[in-house]
Amino acid sequence: MLWTAIHLACLTLDCIPQAPEEAFAVIERRRVVAANAAAQAAGVRAGQSLAAALALAPRLAWREREPALEAAALAGLVHWGLGYSSHVVPLPPRGLLIETGGSLKLFGGRGALIARLTGELAAQGFSASLASSPTPTGARMLAESGHDAHPETLTALRAVLPGLPAAALTAAAGFAATFATLGIATVADVLALPRDGLARRFGRDLVDELDRACGRLPDPVTPFVPPDTFRTVIALPAPTDSAALLACACGRALNQLENFLRAGRKAADRIDLALHHERAGRHDAPAACTALRLDFFEPTASAERFARILAERLDRLTLERRVERVAISVPVLLPAAAASASLLPAAGREGSGLLALFERLQARLGAEAIQGMATRPDHRPAHATAMPLVAREPATHHAFRARRADADLAARGPRPVWLVEPPRPLREIGGKPHHDGPLTLIAGPERIESGWWDGAPVARDYFIAQTPARALVWIFRERGLPPGWFLQGVFG
Amino acid sequence: MGHALPPPAASLPAARPPARPGDAGAGLAALPGLWRGRDLARAPSPGFPTGFAPLDAELPGGGWPAGALTEVLCGQAGIGEVRLFFPALSALARGDAPVFLLEPPWLPYAPAFAGGGIPAARLVVVRPRRPADAMWACEQILRGLTGGALLAWPRHLRAQDIRRLQLAVEGKPVLAVLMRPPAAAGEPTPAALRIALEAAPPAHLALRILKRRGGMLARTLRIAPPSPLFTSLPAQDAPVCHAVDRDSSRLPDARLHPASA
Numbered sequence: 001m002l003w004t005a006i007h008l009a010c011l012t013l014d015c016i017p018q019a020p021e022e023a024f025a026v027i028e029r030r031r032v033v034a035a036n037a038a039a040q041a042a043g044v045r046a047g048q049s050l051a052a053a054l055a056l057a058p059r060l061a062w063r064e065r066e067p068a069l070e071a072a073a074l075a076g077l078v079h080w081g082l083g084y085s086s087h088v089v090p091l092p093p094r095g096l097l098i099e100t101g102g103s104l105k106l107f108g109g110r111g112a113l114i115a116r117l118t119g120e121l122a123a124q125g126f127s128a129s130l131a132s133s134p135t136p137t138g139a140r141m142l143a144e145s146g147h148d149a150h151p152e153t154l155t156a157l158r159a160v161l162p163g164l165p166a167a168a169l170t171a172a173a174g175f176a177a178t179f180a181t182l183g184i185a186t187v188a189d190v191l192a193l194p195r196d197g198l199a200r201r202f203g204r205d206l207v208d209e210l211d212r213a214c215g216r217l218p219d220p221v222t223p224f225v226p227p228d229t230f231r232t233v234i235a236l237p238a239p240t241d242s243a244a245l246l247a248c249a250c251g252r253a254l255n256q257l258e259n260f261l262r263a264g265r266k267a268a269d270r271i272d273l274a275l276h277h278e279r280a281g282r283h284d285a286p287a288a289c290t291a292l293r294l295d296f297f298e299p300t301a302s303a304e305r306f307a308r309i310l311a312e313r314l315d316r317l318t319l320e321r322r323v324e325r326v327a328i329s330v331p332v333l334l335p336a337a338a339a340s341a342s343l344l345p346a347a348g349r350e351g352s353g354l355l356a357l358f359e360r361l362q363a364r365l366g367a368e369a370i371q372g373m374a375t376r377p378d379h380r381p382a383h384a385t386a387m388p389l390v391a392r393e394p395a396t397h398h399a400f401r402a403r404r405a406d407a408d409l410a411a412r413g414p415r416p417v418w419l420v421e422p423p424r425p426l427r428e429i430g431g432k433p434h435h436d437g438p439l440t441l442i443a444g445p446e447r448i449e450s451g452w453w454d455g456a457p458v459a460r461d462y463f464i465a466q467t468p469a470r471a472l473v474w475i476f477r478e479r480g481l482p483p484g485w486f487l488q489g490v491f492g
Numbered sequence: 493m494g495h496a497l498p499p500p501a502a503s504l505p506a507a508r509p510p511a512r513p514g515d516a517g518a519g520l521a522a523l524p525g526l527w528r529g530r531d532l533a534r535a536p537s538p539g540f541p542t543g544f545a546p547l548d549a550e551l552p553g554g555g556w557p558a559g560a561l562t563e564v565l566c567g568q569a570g571i572g573e574v575r576l577f578f579p580a581l582s583a584l585a586r587g588d589a590p591v592f593l594l595e596p597p598w599l600p601y602a603p604a605f606a607g608g609g610i611p612a613a614r615l616v617v618v619r620p621r622r623p624a625d626a627m628w629a630c631e632q633i634l635r636g637l638t639g640g641a642l643l644a645w646p647r648h649l650r651a652q653d654i655r656r657l658q659l660a661v662e663g664k665p666v667l668a669v670l671m672r673p674p675a676a677a678g679e680p681t682p683a684a685l686r687i688a689l690e691a692a693p694p695a696h697l698a699l700r701i702l703k704r705r706g707g708m709l710a711r712t713l714r715i716a717p718p719s720p721l722f723t724s725l726p727a728q729d730a731p732v733c734h735a736v737d738r739d740s741s742r743l744p745d746a747r748l749h750p751a752s753a
Contacts, residue, residue, distance in 0.1 A: 354590060357636030361629060365620045373602040373615040385602040387617060415607055417574045418598035442695075470691030471570025489601060492574035 002101035004132040005139035011094040014126045015073035018237045023057045028065040072233045076256040078224055082263030087223045097136050133157045136221050137213040141168040154215040162188035171205040226264045230330040239278040239322035243314040253328050258303035267299035267336035272329050277321040297355035299334040312363035358390055379450035380458045382421045413446045416474040416489030423486035433485035437468035540667050543579025544715050552705045556580055559663045560684035567674040571691040572717035582609025589640035592633050593617045627653050634660035641667035655682045
């Protein structure tokens with residue numbers, strides 16, 4: 001087993017997306033808690049008061065510290081880690097452990113895997129230190145001390161550990177002053193002391209932790225189990241109402257969602273977004289919130305598809321007030337259909353491509369702009385056709401139902417390609433109906449009398465007629481009231 | 493003492509006889525990319541059979557072009573401009589491929605398509621509210637389809653729009669048809685095929701191929717689209733009609749090609 005520990009020293013800063021060239025600081029109770037490189041260059045340090053920081057860097061952007069955001073960022077990283085291994089252990093407040101021993105062969109060896117982890121962390125905007133060792137505690141201690149060491153055996157680990165500062169031991173957290181008095185600075189000093197004396201003076205936990213780090217005692221950790229729902233919050237660096245910025249900020253959360261879904265082999269067909277607007281005053285009524293719901297035609301786990309539909313929806317949305325944070329939640333997770341590659345070059349998986357096309361069209365044009373067609377077994381022409389909205393029905397089911405109905409209706413009389421509904425009355429001149437000139441009746445009549453049972457009775461004689469321009473139209477003479485000739489269709 | 497001149501040409505390899513023009517063709521025809529002036533283009537992929545043998549014979553690829561745009565210039569609705577495509581669409585729809593209708597001029601009537609062999613379940617009608625979205629929808633559909641057909645009635649089309657659509661459909665087994673007014677005949681087009689439809693009595697179509705990959709076609713084809721009538725149209729004295737006399741249609745101007753089936 002090889003455990004890789006990731007320690008996020010600047011999680012307070014990194015959990016808020018920011019531009020690196022702008023000075024930015026995180027404030028807690030009017031005191032600076034963390035400042036980014038540009039702010040530090042201006043002289044801002046942790047512990048200064050907000051007023052002093054603003055005096056040093058007048059263009060400083062600042063934000064209150066929110067533990068919820070840090071927890072959400074850590075959870076997002078845990079989901080990302082699940083893409084590399086099935087054993088991920090979060091170490092709140094700002095670390096996590098990934099069991100990488102089982103993934104070495106897949107990712108091409110320890111060096112390649114560490115490089116890949118580092119690169120992806122940097123791409124997500126986190127500055128982290130990584131270390132790996134055969135024991136979890138050892139890896140954690142190495143990472144928290146900032147040592148970029150990757151001992152592969154216990155002997156190598158026991159050679160590196162003594163060099164770490166004593167503060168790396170969590171059990172020594174309360175004894176910093178005592179250690180300083182006794183002159184204990186590194187783990188080597190702690191190891192040099194007699195074990196019984198250490199246990200009596202500082203507690204059994206310290207000795208046990210040392211043993212676990214060196215591999216003498218078993219070091220069990222509880223792996224993270226993904227919950228049944230996904231929920232995360234993204235903070236925007238500054239309140240905005242630009243759709244492009246919103247879409248960009250949500251991109252990170254959608255990547256987290258994809259990792260989360262793929263780790264649990266699940267898929268989502270509905271995503272709920274809540275856009276929290278900025279408050280009007282400082283401590284006013286709770287901030288207004290715009291709810292947005294994305295529906296997909298099939299359960300999917302692809303971040304690119306989520307992002308595309310979200311971008312279309314955000315384009316169509318008008319925001320009255322600026323948004324300062326976005327909450328994304330997926331209430332229902334569905335099992336994902338595994339995609340198996342085929343040996344032969346496939347002609348293209350028609351189903352998923354077509355459904356993605358419908359999603360895109362619906363996202364931009366609206367659900368009512370896209371309609372399918374269906375026939376209904378009714379003699380009345382206007383009732384014999386239906387245009388249902390394209391819904392999330394499995395294609396085969398719909399096709400089967402339609403095929404049966406079509407088999408009945410194909411046997412009836414000639415029908416026009418285009419339907420004019422409601423029927424357009426035609427002028428009658430000299431006994432002939434007129435539509436762009438006198439019509440010539442060619443075939444007919446087909447008498448349709450039906451529908452007495454639901455209030456729309458029809459009693460008509462249908463004819464096929466030809467206009468002077470040689471277009472074929474479908475007209476009827478109404479046998480009931482109002483009498484006369486009407487145009488019902490055009491034979492396109 | 494003089495050495496004899498080298499023996500005369502008898503021992504030299506026999507000179508090849510001069511090549512005749514016809515002979516060169518046999519070797520040249522084997523080259524794939526070569527196009528000779530009087531050939532129809534060999535289309536890179538076979539087209540969709542139109543269902544009308546004389547038309548198939550005149551189109552490169554033996555049918556409607558697959559992976560390229562077809563423009564239909566038709567001024568009068570109702571002469572059979574949609575029914576012309578029914579045989580090709582029904583063959584496509586049998587293979588589980590969708591048929592998109594974009595901005596149709598009226599409501600499509602499902603039983604008519606069902607009667608033409610296209611199950612209603614395969615039809616999708618897209619009617620965007622904003623005109624700006626229509627071209628976007630057309631391009632998205634062509635990009636997203638991997639098989640099937642699109643029949644579009646675009647209202648305002650610019651040359652660069654057509655080029656984008658042509659690029660979107662390039663290389664896919666998709667039948668893409670744009671229905672445009674006859675006034676567009678004057679504009680150049682990047683579409684692979686451009687035909688003009690007019691009515692020809694009694695209920696046939698006079699089809700002129702204005703542009704195709706290969707030479708122009710000088711003559712007009714006469715096609716009978718799938719007729720809405722069960723029987724073929726009656727001659728002058730058929731006892732079908734009621735109450736209204738029909739005008740006897742004059743024979744049209746001389747057609748170079750006899751009536752097709």
